[in-house]
Amino acid sequence: MNIRIAIQKSGRLNEDSLRILKECGIAIDNGKDQLKATARNFPLEVFYLRNSDIPQYLVDGVVDIAIIGENLLVEKGGSIGVVEKLGFSKCRVSLAVPKSEKYASLEYFQGKKIATSYPNTVQQFFDQRGITADLHVINGSVEIAPNIGLADAICDIVSSGSTLFKNNLKEVEVLLASEAVLATSPKISAERSAILDKLVFRLKSVLQARQNRYVLMNVPNDKLKEVTAILPGMRSPTVLPLAEKGWSSVHTVINKDTFWEVIDELKSAGAEGILVCPIEKMVL
Ligand SMILES: Nc1ncnc2c1ncn2[C@@H]1O[C@H](COP(=O)(O)OP(=O)(O)OP(=O)(O)O)[C@@H](O)[C@H]1O
Ligand SMILES: O=P(O)(O)OC[C@H]1O[C@H](OP(=O)(O)OP(=O)(O)O)[C@H](O)[C@@H]1O
Numbered sequence: 001m002n003i004r005i006a007i008q009k010s011g012r013l014n015e016d017s018l019r020i021l022k023e024c025g026i027a028i029d030n031g032k033d034q035l036k037a038t039a040r041n042f043p044l045e046v047f048y049l050r051n052s053d054i055p056q057y058l059v060d061g062v063v064d065i066a067i068i069g070e071n072l073l074v075e076k077g078g079s080i081g082v083v084e085k086l087g088f089s090k091c092r093v094s095l096a097v098p099k100s101e102k103y104a105s106l107e108y109f110q111g112k113k114i115a116t117s118y119p120n121t122v123q124q125f126f127d128q129r130g131i132t133a134d135l136h137v138i139n140g141s142v143e144i145a146p147n148i149g150l151a152d153a154i155c156d157i158v159s160s161g162s163t164l165f166k167n168n169l170k171e172v173e174v175l176l177a178s179e180a181v182l183a184t185s186p187k188i189s190a191e192r193s194a195i196l197d198k199l200v201f202r203l204k205s206v207l208q209a210r211q212n213r214y215v216l217m218n219v220p221n222d223k224l225k226e227v228t229a230i231l232p233g234m235r236s237p238t239v240l241p242l243a244e245k246g247w248s249s250v251h252t253v254i255n256k257d258t259f260w261e262v263i264d265e266l267k268s269a270g271a272e273g274i275l276v277c278p279i280e281k282m283v284l
C-alpha cells in the first residue's frame with residue numbers, strides 16, 4: 001500500500017517540493033517527462049500534475065495528499081485539509097490599482113471592473129464587506145489588464161512587488177497570506193493516514209532543522225553564567241570543559257531568525273570562537 005502525493009509538474013513549487021521529500025530521506029526517480037514515480041524507500045507514489053488541477057484530485061480522492069499553495073486551497077474552497085505549512089513559496093493575494101489613482105478605502109472598488117485569477121477569493125472578500133464589483137477572470141498576466149483597458153484594478157499574487165511596479169500598479173489591500181502546504185484529501189483511508197503520520201513526523205523534523213542552527217563557542221568559566229543566561233536552547237546548553245584550563249565549550253541550538261541579535265549579546269558577554277552549523281534533522 002502506497003500513499004499517493006500530488007506535486008506540481010513544473011512551476012514554482014516543483015523544485016522545493018521534491019527537495020523537501022528528499023530531505024525526508026525519500027528517494028524518487030524523477031525523469032523529466034514522467035507523470036508518476038514510485039519512491040524507492042518509502043511507501044509513496046508521486047503524481048506530477050498541473051497546479052490548478054490538484055485541488056480537484058484531492059477532493060475526488062484520486063490522490064491522498066499534495067504540496068500546494070494555500071492560496072489555491074482558499075480559492076477552490078471545500079473539504080481539503082492542511083496538515084503542515086512548509087515554509088516556502090511565500091506570497092500574498094492582493095488587490096492593486098494604477099499608481100496614479102487616489103485610494104482611500106475599499107469603497108474605491110464599488111462598481112469597478114477587476115481582473116483576477118482568484119474570483120472566489122475576491123468575491124468572498126467583497127461580499128463580507130458589502131462591496132459589489134464586476135469580476136473579470138483571466139488565467140495569467142493579470143497585471144497587464146489595467147494597462148490595456150481590460151479592467152480598472154486587479155487581484156493577484158504578490159511577492160516582491162516587482163510585477164506590480166513594472167506595470168505601474170500599487171498594492172492597496174492584502175486578502176490573504178499564503179505559503180506551500182501539505183494538504184490532505186477528505187477521502188484518505190485509515191491505512192494511508194498511518195503512512196501520512198510517518199511522513200509528517202519526518203517533515204516536522206526537517207522543518208524544525210531548517211529553522212534552527214547549532215552553535216558552538218568558547219567561554220571563560222567566569223563568564224559562563226552570563227553567557228548561558230542569554231542562550232535560548234532546546235533545554236539548557238551543553239557545557240564541556242576545554243583542554244585549556246579555565247575555559248569551556250558551550251553548545252546550543254538557536255532559531256535562525258533571532259540568531260544575529262543573540263550572537264552580538266554573546267560576544268559582549270565574553271564568548272569567543274563562535275561556530276554556526278546547519279542542522280540536518282531535529283526531532284523534538
Ligand atoms: N511570485 C511568487 N512568489 C512566491 N510564491 C508564488 C509566486 N507566484 C506564485 N506563487 C505560489 O506558487 C504557486 C504556484 O505558482 P506557479 O506560478 O508555478 O503556478 P500557477 O501559475 O499559479 O498555476 P498553473 O500551474 O495552474 O499555471 C502559487 O499557487 C502560489 O502559491
Ligand atoms: O511580486 P512578484 O515577485 O513580482 O511576483 C508576483 C508575480 O508572480 C506570479 O507570476 P508568475 O511569475 O508565476 O507567472 P504566471 O503569471 O505565468 O504564473 C504572480 O502571478 C505575479 O504575477
Ligand SMILES: [Mg+2]
Nearest residue numbers: 011012140157
Ligand atoms: Mg504563477
